[in-house]
Amino acid sequence: MNTYSMYFFTIILIGISFKKDKIKTKKALKKAWKAFSNILPEFLGVIMLVGILLAVLDPNLISNLLGEESGWIGVIISACVGGITLIPGFVAFPTAAMLIKNGAGYMQIGAFISALMMVGVVTMPVEIKYFGKRLTILRNIFAFLFSFIVAYVIGKVVGGI
């Protein structure tokens, strides 16, 4: 679902809800606002942190780390870079495609993409608020380790190693 269709869908649902029961709809919107303001401080912090990280880790640096055919060391570095950064998919995929064109291995890119999506070091404050510290850390560790499996399989299947 893209953003606009989501807005469309949401507005239609609000309309239906309002027609059925005004009081309930008001309650739902109130709940939405409460839940949002509850998590807003963490959201804002995460957004600032992403800004800081992406400013420091410039694309050149990232491409140097991922771009070399550095075997498992490269995979580990890729997974770490992926785990700590938070790049939206529509930036990450073209970047990854460009890196592959410039000689990066499929295994490294597989690790990068997988860790990027599943591991969220920067978003941990939000996750901790809902799931607690221990589970958040465990989930991220597993997701990180799993990225190596993804990298290995992608390396085998796509890279034909």
Place this chain on the structure above:
Amino acid sequence: MKLLKRYRFFLITVLIIVVMTIINKSLGMKALGVVEYSLKEMILVIPPVFVLLGLLDIWVPREIMMKYMGEGSGLKGIILAIILGSAAAGPLYGAFPVAGVFMKKGVKFSNVLIFIGAWSTTKIPMFLFEMSALGTPFALTRLLVDIPGIILIAYTLCMLISKDEMNDIYRKAELME
């Protein structure tokens, strides 16, 4: 004072960016550029997520959620968790509030975790985009490895946390409104 404490993390990051800008103006500006971009993304995606959550909370009774995704929902619950997570738009941090409401509605913990996993990595709009950027074999291989991986991670996590810890997490979700 309470407000200050709640925004502590945010204020620290603001301070870092201010210091960064003083030391190296272009670096600070770059950081702010990324912040601006992410804020726009958040403004676009987050409001409908929360409104949908509010509607879900009010209109969908706990019994229905429990029936489809609660204890004993079996394969149906797993598949539903994957579909709901995959259909969602927005960054991973948008998934956590949804998970909170799911827990309030009595969704089984493993299904909550499967939902988080699906949201993070098997999103349908992303998949189409990945296919066009990195090729079908890449995207398809990743998807096929990810689905069992998500389920495996969810069940392993469930095994590793105690009943008490899980109840604690559910109680916290209940209190969050």
